[in-house]
Amino acid sequence: MKTLKSLAIVGLTLAISASMMTTGCNGSGSTSKADSTADNAMIGAGSTFDNPLFSKMFSEYNKLNGMKVNYQSIGSGGGIQQLTSKTVDFGASDAPLNGKQDSALSSPAIHIPVTAGAVVVTYNLPDVKDTLMMTPEVLSKIYLGEIKKWNDPQIQAINKGVKLPATDIVVSHRSDGSGTTNIFTTYLTKVSKDWEAKVGRGSSVNWPVGLGGKGNEGVAGSVKQTPGGIGYVELAYAIQNNMAFAKMQNKAGKFITPSIASVTAAANIDIPADAKVSLTNTDAAEGYPISGLSWILIYKEQKYNDRTADKVTKLVRLIQWMVHDGQQYSAALNYAPLSEKAVSVADAQLKTITYDGKPVLQ
Amino acid sequence: MESSVDTKLATRPNDNLGRVASLKPQGTVSTTKRIKRSFRQIRAEKVFRRTLIIVALAMVVLVLGIMVTLVIESTLSIKSSGIGYLWGKTWDPVRDIFGAYPFILGTLLTSFLALFISIPFSFAVAVFLGEYFPTGWFSNLLKNTVELIAAVPSVIYGFWALAVLVPIVRSFESKIGVEPVGLGIFSSALILAVMIIPYAASLGRSMIHMVPSNLKEAAYSLGATRWEVIRAVIFPYTKSGLFAGILLSLGRALGETMAVTMVIGNTSLIPKSIFAPGNTMASVIANEFTEADHPVYLSALIELGLVLFLVTVVINMIGKRMVSRFTNE
Numbered sequence: 001m002k003t004l005k006s007l008a009i010v011g012l013t014l015a016i017s018a019s020m021m022t023t024g025c026n027g028s029g030s031t032s033k034a035d036s037t038a039d040n041a042m043i044g045a046g047s048t049f050d051n052p053l054f055s056k057m058f059s060e061y062n063k064l065n066g067m068k069v070n071y072q073s074i075g076s077g078g079g080i081q082q083l084t085s086k087t088v089d090f091g092a093s094d095a096p097l098n099g100k101q102d103s104a105l106s107s108p109a110i111h112i113p114v115t116a117g118a119v120v121v122t123y124n125l126p127d128v129k130d131t132l133m134m135t136p137e138v139l140s141k142i143y144l145g146e147i148k149k150w151n152d153p154q155i156q157a158i159n160k161g162v163k164l165p166a167t168d169i170v171v172s173h174r175s176d177g178s179g180t181t182n183i184f185t186t187y188l189t190k191v192s193k194d195w196e197a198k199v200g201r202g203s204s205v206n207w208p209v210g211l212g213g214k215g216n217e218g219v220a221g222s223v224k225q226t227p228g229g230i231g232y233v234e235l236a237y238a239i240q241n242n243m244a245f246a247k248m249q250n251k252a253g254k255f256i257t258p259s260i261a262s263v264t265a266a267a268n269i270d271i272p273a274d275a276k277v278s279l280t281n282t283d284a285a286e287g288y289p290i291s292g293l294s295w296i297l298i299y300k301e302q303k304y305n306d307r308t309a310d311k312v313t314k315l316v317r318l319i320q321w322m323v324h325d326g327q328q329y330s331a332a333l334n335y336a337p338l339s340e341k342a343v344s345v346a347d348a349q350l351k352t353i354t355y356d357g358k359p360v361l362q
Numbered sequence: 363m364e365s366s367v368d369t370k371l372a373t374r375p376n377d378n379l380g381r382v383a384s385l386k387p388q389g390t391v392s393t394t395k396r397i398k399r400s401f402r403q404i405r406a407e408k409v410f411r412r413t414l415i416i417v418a419l420a421m422v423v424l425v426l427g428i429m430v431t432l433v434i435e436s437t438l439s440i441k442s443s444g445i446g447y448l449w450g451k452t453w454d455p456v457r458d459i460f461g462a463y464p465f466i467l468g469t470l471l472t473s474f475l476a477l478f479i480s481i482p483f484s485f486a487v488a489v490f491l492g493e494y495f496p497t498g499w500f501s502n503l504l505k506n507t508v509e510l511i512a513a514v515p516s517v518i519y520g521f522w523a524l525a526v527l528v529p530i531v532r533s534f535e536s537k538i539g540v541e542p543v544g545l546g547i548f549s550s551a552l553i554l555a556v557m558i559i560p561y562a563a564s565l566g567r568s569m570i571h572m573v574p575s576n577l578k579e580a581a582y583s584l585g586a587t588r589w590e591v592i593r594a595v596i597f598p599y600t601k602s603g604l605f606a607g608i609l610l611s612l613g614r615a616l617g618e619t620m621a622v623t624m625v626i627g628n629t630s631l632i633p634k635s636i637f638a639p640g641n642t643m644a645s646v647i648a649n650e651f652t653e654a655d656h657p658v659y660l661s662a663l664i665e666l667g668l669v670l671f672l673v674t675v676v677i678n679m680i681g682k683r684m685v686s687r688f689t690n691e
Contacts (some may be wrong), residue, residue, distance in 0.1 A: 048652075075652035100656050169638035170543065175628030175645075177455075177653025200454065203653040211545050211639050214649060221524060222545060225532075258443025 042315055045072040046079020046092030049179050049234065050294050053115055054092070054334050057326040061318060069318070076179050077203065083109065083208065083297055089315055091297040095203065096276040107304075110353070111275040111295040114322055116336040118235040118263045118291045119184045120245035122253055124223050127165060133158045133255050134246040136191035136281070136289070142230060143167055144194060145209035150228060158249075165228070172222045172231035175206040175212025183292035184232050187280035212305025232290075235263065236334035250289040251281050262288035263336035271345045293342065296322070303356045308324045316353055316360045323347070429671065436665035442658055447665060453630040456652070461661035462669055464632045468640035469673065471547050472622060473615035475636060476554035480611060483555075484562035485604070488591060491563075492570025505567070512560040520624035523553040528625055535637055545627035546639045553625060554615050561614055562607035569603030570596055602688045609681040616674050619644040643670040 044054070049072035058069040074082075076093035080221040083091035084104050096111055121134055122165025139153050141147045146283050147154060151164040174181045184199040199205050213219040223229035223243075235258050247255040256262050266279050279291040296319055302312040323338065323346040330337040338346065353360045443450065443460050450461015487508055495501040518617025531552070532544030573596050581591045619642075628649060643666050654660040663668075 019498065077653040077655035095655075098655070104657075166542070175623065175641075175654075176649040177651075181652075202453050202456040203655060204650050206452060206456065206459075206630055210629065212641070212649070214623055214628070218624065225524075225529065225544065276443065 001068045008171070013309045014133075030290055032213075040066065041068040042316065042318065043070050043072075043087075044090045044092060044296075044320075045074050045082040046297070047076045047094050047179055047294055047297060048073040049076075049094050049117060050092050050115065053330060053333050056333060057322055060329065061321060061326070065318075067314060067318060075177070075361075076182075077177065080297065083299075089298070089311075090319070092294065093297055094292060094294050095182045096278075096295065097297065106185060109297050109301045109306070110300050110349050110359075112319055112323065112349050113267075113271070113275050113293045113342045114296045114319075114346075115144070115294050115327075115330055116263050116267050116279060116291055116338065117183075118258050118266075118288050118336065119180055119187075119232050119237050120238045120243075120258045120290070120350035121230065121232055121248065121318075122220065122223055122228055122238055122243045122245045124225075124229040124244075125165065125167075126227060128162060130159070130162050130250045131244070131257070132162070132246040133249070135249045136187075140188050143171060143173075143188060143207075143209070144192075144198065144275045145171070149328055154241065164267065168229035170222075170226045170229045171207075171210030172213055172219045172226075172229055173207050173210050174216075174219055174232075175214050176218075178215075179203065179292070180232070180234055181205065183278075183280060183290060186278050187290045187291070190281045192276075202208075235260075235336075239334050248289050248309075250285075250287060251283055252285040256286065256288045258288045260334065260336045262286060263291045264339050265335070266291040267293065267339040267342050269341065271341050273345065273348065275342075275345050275349055291336070298353070300352060301354050301357075302360065303354075309355050309360075312355045312360055316350060320347075320350055321362070323350070422453050429668075432664060432668040432671060436661050438658055439661035439665040443662065443665075447662075448669070450600055451632060453646075455654075455659050455662075458656075458658050460658075460665075462643065462666055464630055465641050465666065466627070466647050466669065466673070467644045468547065468633065469616060469642040469670070471633065471640065471646070472551050472626070472642055473612060473637065475547070475551035476558060476615045477608065477612050479551060479555035480559050480562065481608065484559045484566060484607070484611065487559065487563040488566025488570055488604070488607075489596075491567045493588075493592060493596060496571065505564075508560045508563050511556065512564075516557065516618060516621040517624075519553050519557055520621035523549060523621060523625045527552060538636065540637045543627065543637070543639060545625055546637050547626065547633055548636050550622045550626040550642075551636070553619055553621050557618065557621065558611035558614050561611040562604070563608060565607035566600070566604050569600040569607075572603075573599050602685045605681070605685050605688060609678065609685070612677060612681070613674060616670070616677070617644055619648045623648055643667075643673075 025127050054071050054073075056122075058071060061067060061069070076095055079088070079091035079093055080097065082088040084101070086106075089094075094117075095225075096291055097105075097109065097290050102109075107315075121139065123132060125132070137159065138147065141154065148169060149166055150169055151166045153224065156164055164349070182201065182203045185195075185199065185205050188195040188199070189201040199208065209275070211222055213222045213231070216233045219231040219233050220237065220241060220243060223231040233243070238258075245258060247257050249255050262277075265291065266282050266284050267280045268287070269277075269279075269284050271277050273296065275293070277293065279287075279293055281289045298319070302315070327337040351359060351361050437445065439460060442458070446537045447460060447462055447467055448466070450459070451463050452459045452461050453464065454460075455652055487504070491501055491505055495504075526547055528544040531546075531549045532542045535544065536542035577595050577599065578591055581595045586594065623645035626641060626645060628641050628645060629639045630641060631639075633640035647666055647670075651660075651663055654663055
């Protein structure tokens with residue numbers, strides 16, 4: 001469903017951009033070269049998670065300012081590579097740049113938080129009517145293959161009064177490399193020493209147990225079909241498909257239902273100036289612990305590849321709009337809007353962008 | 363109207379006569395024309411030949427180019443993992459430990475299992491269409507249906523397998539007492555078997571069609587039954603063709619990605635039985651390529667492509683050798 005929807009959105013934006021292009025060509029005959037269509041078109045690439053939101057934002061921005069943004073949702077890793085080779089104006093990623101990626105860049109890039117999402121733990125227990133509670137320890141042990149049955153005393157201890165069946169736990173995970181997996185494994189790495197030592201974090205990892213499903217729909221499919229199944233999917237996907245998901249215990253000890261509000265709450269923490277922060281297991285008392293930011297990545301110094309000052313200003317304005325006005329489109333698409341603190345860090349980051357050494361925003 | 367037709371009819375023989383008559387004195391002119399034309403023909407012939415050579419060579423260059431690109435792009439991984447890449451049992455992108463053994467095993471297991479499942483069906487279709495019912499509406503229907511199997515996109519097979527086949531396999535597994543997961547090597551071999559039937563079947567059918575009828579008639583006249591004709595005349599005569607069809611099916615099975623990815627269970631663990639989940643080289647590449655976020659990882663995936671390429675080449679070479687041995691007998 002989601003892919004269909006995003007396909008439709010992509011198709012729509014393509015159609016809109018095509019019509020814009022023809023009108024743009026007609027009008028640009030008499031204008032100066034600096035105002036050519038190339039300066040009024042941006043190319044971005046990266047995260048597939050961001051794509052539905054970005055499509056909506058860019059089409060709205062197009063209506064306001066007539067700017068055409070061509071966003072290719074090729075995956076966060078691909079977006080970073082495109083940024084490294086300077087073939088795009090901005091990249092988008094669900095994971096901050098790691099050391100190796102950072103050193104591969106020819107000049108420093110900055111992270112601008114643009115939206116937040118969450119990963120929920122979904123399960124298939126037909127006879128259990130109550131919402132299941134999960135603690136970090138139990139979740140990591142299930143994914144390490146140490147807890148094998150649903151009626152294990154450790155699960156029973158946190159779900160008092162729930163009659164758990166004696167069925168096997170069938171673990172599912174994403175088979176394709178994804179930001180979702182990255183958020184999930186980052187969380188498990190933070191909460192479990194065993195997980196950190198045996199598996200670690202990444203967009204694909206060496207899973208000790210379980211079946212791999214391709215995409216959210218693959219994991220959801222295998223959980224839905226298998227009694228006793230457990231898996232993790234994006235919050236938006238789980239909401240759209242009315243899936244059962246567990247309440248997670250956060251760092252403050254509270255069991256939190258994943259929702260847009262609890263994800264935004266998780267982001268309401270002190271975010272470092274470079275915005276490279278994981279929202280997993282944050283100190284926020286009402287925050288859902290398996291949350292994550294998504295970032296736009298751009299070079300700090302924007303004068304490269306014959307880029308004009310005009311184009312750079314437009315690019316920075318676009319990102320500024322996404323961080324502020326663009327946030328109104330998040331909730332309808334089940335993305336969590338940025339918290340106030342995240343917005344202020346984004347603003348500070350935008351001010352550091354320079355063109356030929358001079359700041360773009362005054 | 364009638365009169366004009368009459369005159370035409372009347373004039374035609376004259377016309378022909380006139381043409382014949384006019385050819386004779388102009389003989390020298392027509393020979394020079396013919397020589398000119400043949401020069402032009404020779405030139406066209408040459409151009410045509412060159413085009414053929416260029417296009418044919420382009421294929422060789424293309425395949426070699428793919429090979430070279432794969433080797434160049436995977437040097438990083440070859441340097442870091444060495445030859446141990448082929449039998450390393452761990453695939454851990456986080457720690458940069460890359461061993462392709464589980465995926466090579468998965469690819470070979472699914473492909474050969476699928477092949478064994480599909481052979482009886484493809485041979486049955488080939489013999490039925492080639493020998494029993496070569497013509498008629500029913501054979502046309504069957505022929506088109508089998509060919510349609512090859513035309514359906516593999517993602518549709520994947521969906522069908524996930525929705526229909528996997529639950530059936532799951533209940534079968536719970537009956538025979540293995541862990542009822544459904545997804546796994548057995549399910550993917552089943553769906554692969556369906557997908558590869560048409561390749562062996564249609565090649566086999568046309569081969570059986572080509573068996574000279576006098577051979578068959580001779581056998582019949584000696585009192586052979588239909589089964590005896592198939593066994594003693596048709597099979598020996600067509601076995602290299604049938605084998606080539608099997609090889610074609612196997613090639614398809616080795617490279618199939620989408621349908622397999624959807625039902626194989628995608629785990630890097632070494633499969634313990636044919637009902638266990640596993641992974642194939644093609645599906646690992648498809649799954650992990652977009653988010654391969656560091657150079658060694660990307661290179662290891664490309665090396666996996668190289669290994670798949672080489673496995674296909676080796677299997678094809680062995681197959682060719684076997685085909686030629688069969689034909690020489």
